[in-house]
Amino acid sequence: MKKLLLLFLLSSSTAYAQRNFTIDETVFGPSKFAPKTIYGIQWAKNMDVFTHLDQSYQQLIARSAKENWSEKVIANADDLKAALNKVITTEKFTLRGFPSSYKWVDTDHIKFQLPTEKTLFDITYNTKTKSAMVTKSIPNGLTNAELNTHTAYLVGSNIEILTAEGQKIQVTKDTMDGIVNGSDYTHRQEFGIHKGMWWSPNGKQLLYYRKDETMVTKYPLPQWDARVATVNYIRYPMAGMKSEEVTLVVFNTETQSYTTLKTGEPKEQYLTSVTWDPNNEFVYVGVLNRGQDHLKLNQYNAKTGDFVKTLFEEKSSTWVEPQHELIFLPNAKNQFLYQTDKDGFNQLYLYNTDGKLIKHLGYQEVIVEDFKGFNGAGTKAYYVGATNKGLERHLYEVEIKSGKTTQLTKTNGVHNATVSPTGKYVLDQYSNLTTPNKIQVLETKNSQSKSIFEAENPFAGQINLPKIEFKEFLSPDGKTPLNARITYPANFDPTQKYPVMVYLYGGSHAQLVTDRWLGGVGYFDLYMAQNGYLVFTLDNRGSDARGRDFTRVTHRNLGEAEMADQLVGFDYLKSLPYVDKENMGIFGWSYGGYMTTSLMTKHNATFKAAVAGGPVIDWKYYEVMYGERYMDTPQENPEGYKKTSLLDKVDRLKGNLLVIHGAQDPVVVQQHSMDFIEQCIKKGIQVDYFLYPSHEHNVRGKDRVHMYDKIAKYFDLHLKK
Incomplete structure (x- = not known):
């Protein structure tokens, strides 16, 4: 194991008149103590x-x-x-x-x-x-408004258009429950989907999703706001069950005609990476099979809906996960950039519209996270990429013709930067563990910098902040570095012993440890450290910003490799002389709730207390799009579903477990935790349970203060002597 990467004492824990956070500031502190910045830059x-x-x-x-x-x-x-x-x-x-x-x-x-x-x-x-x-000018408050020459928006599950002349066109008129048009909540917003309607470049044609979920099981969510409770039904396709059927339709505003793209069979497939051709003639669609291991990038005629050709295919023994639309070059309308991690890291690939790969524009092991556009001549592209084992974000310039790539920002940290129209200067905003917020201009040729703004530590003289430290461990595979963070108790004394709170997530598309201000630590973590806890977080394999192989190791066995990695961190904690290894707790939400409950049952000798919020308990209860990507279907992977289910493992539970759930949760439905509680009752296992009746997957607003207060008191009750 490698030792300390970076150590920074944010402020003196003994400074006069400094105080700890209040419980309200665990929720409202991020806005109250946000580092100052410059807006509209x-x-x-x-x-x-x-x-x-x-x-x-x-x-x-x-x-x-x-x-x-x-x-x-x-x-x-x-x-x-x-x-x-x-x-x-x-x-x-x-x-x-x-x-x-x-x-x-x-x-x-x-x-x-x-x-x-x-x-x-x-x-x-x-x-x-x-x-x-x-x-x-358009009416204020239009739902999902898409603006171009005309404005498209949603009225319930239907689409209307307000023309430039002020006339209304009712595009769809479906009244059947389960037919949804133009919604960004298609395929449950997996695969990078963030919109459900796309105007053609000339603003004359509207492409939209038409989702048929009439065949998807209705799931009941009891409502408690009336004297006699009612039921709100949502369409929730569980793993292995019938899923929605989606098509793409083109509406021509001039002829008011409709064309459905002939995306073919089977109907249970995913239509992703939807992109208009710059010439308004074609639509490009990533057609992904339900098994999510075979993608075809197809071209369709926007006028007839006919399939034109498959440009290329992408297959995997685990999964293919398209996340981005195509990016056409500004000076070559027959060439585009495509993002994929097929070679190990999400990077840029230059293709032409015949499907020929012109050049791989990737650089080392850098993961493209945010494409920033082109220079004025269209000869260079810019993106922010994850690097240094996922800890940092930097701006990169790539010459499209040669593929030559240059890292434009150098200072360690998380950067959000853009390049001037001439390409001579970089406007760079960044933070790291020691820097709350800095804005500077860099010269691209020599990296000389001019400071524009630098924020002061917003806690100085006010808040008693603890010491934060990055750690690096080695995964049990013997070759994969893992990033971790320790937040030490206030007034830390290495001769004393302290209880521990582990905070974790562990699932895909999330990363908790980065070299940004405070190291990415949350205010509840800081609150607990101020109140005498050593707080620990580790990003295990399966989490984000580390590449394909780091993620795919979880396939068909969610939680197993993740727990093995977390145990490395726990063993380190137990080796520290100032850790009270008899009083360790763990807290996680959603996937983190699944990890917490898994560790309390499958590895039950480590933690005395735990809080699992909105936990997945059995993956057969989770939805199709996310669940089947990682686990396949219960029919295809019965061993994996049995191994990862916690319903038959409640008799292994030791210690004190508090389960928290939102009664209106449409993501991890309450059935997960209710079935777990039922099994605990049958096995005579005591467990604590708390429900937030009006909240969905996350408890928000003032009620979140109540939740954090409950969690803090639960750990105090069981972990403090």
Whole structure:
């Protein structure tokens, strides 16, 4: 095992007048103590100039490379309000400051949206002449609005269009329960799905999902808000059961005709990575089989719906997981970037529309996380990628023709950066364990930097913060490094012994340990450390930002490799002289709740107390899209489902377990925990249970304070002497 990577004492634990967090601040602290920053920061068009709001949010500031990035006021809220009063005369509006959501249209004009009680206005403002113009107005509050020449939105499960001329077109008129149009909640938002409607580039055709879930089992969620309880039914396809059937339809606003893409059989498949061709003629769709191990990227004729060709296929012995739409090159409409981890790490691949792979644009083991666009000439692309074993995020530049890649940010930490229109400068915002927030400009040729803004420690002189430390361990496979974090008790004394709280998640698409401000630690973790606990977190195999093989090891046996990795960390904790190994607790939510309950049953000698929130108990109760990716179906993998189920393992439970669940949970339905409790009763095993009647998968708002208070008191009751 490797030792300490980084150690930082955030503030003196003995400083005068400093205090611990209140229980309310475990929830509201992140906004109360957020490091200061600059809002509305972005590059202007076609110039090495960036703009942002001042600290009062009243002025728009420009900074130019020619003037060594000094400040210059180019617009203010008073002038903007005066201009708006001339063009918005029928409704009252509120403008408390210059809008931070503005976007540059050209060198003089910005655009932004201004909501009123009834209307959402699209505004273009000339910063030179101080004049405004309303370019579009639509009713405020439209659901899932997609704006182009016309505006598409949802009314219930149907689509309407408000044309540029103000006319309404009712696109779909389905009244049958279970037919849903245009929803982003298609395939339960797996596969990177974040929208359910796409305008063609010319704004004349609307492509949308049509989801038929009439055959999917209705699942009851009891409602407690009436004298006689009622039932809300949701469509919930459990693993191995009937799933939804989805098609893609093109609506032509000029002819008001419909074309369904002929995506073929079987009907239980997933339609992903949906992308319009830049010429409005074709639609590209990633067609993924229900088994999620075979993807075809297909091209369809938007006018006829006919299948044109399969550009390429991707197969895996575990799973294929498309997450992104295609990105067409700005200066080559027959070429696009495709993202996949098929060679080990999610990276960029350049294809043409014939399906020919032109070049792999990946770099080392860097994982592409956020594509940032192209330079003005379209010859280079930029992205933020995960590196340093997933701990850091940096900005990379790749030359499309040669594939040459350059890392543009160097300071350790998590960066969010963009490149100027000329490509000469990088506008970089980052944090790390020792840096709350820093904004700087870098020169791409020599990496010279100019500091623009640096936030002070928001806790200094106020909050008694503990010491935070990164650790690295080696997985039981003998070759895979694992990142971990220790938050030490306040006023830590290595000659004393302290109880432990382990906080974990462990599932896919999540990462808890990163080199960002506070190391990614949560405020409840800090609260517990301030109250005398050593808090430990480890990202096991299966979690995010480490590549294909790090994730795929969990296939068909969720929880097994994850627990083996966590045990490495627990063994380390028990070896420390200042750890009270007789008083260790563990807490996790969702997948973390599954991990917590698994460890309390399958490895029951470590923890004296545990809290499992919204836990998966048996994967046969979980939904198709997520569950079958990792476990296949119960029919295909009966051994795996039996091994990972906790229903027949309650008699192994030792220690004190509190299970918490939201009664309205549509993700991990309450049946998981209720069946577990029922088995505990039958086996004579005592367990604690608490229900939040009105909450879904996560307990939010003020009630979350109540939840954290309950968890803290539960650990205090069982772990403090």
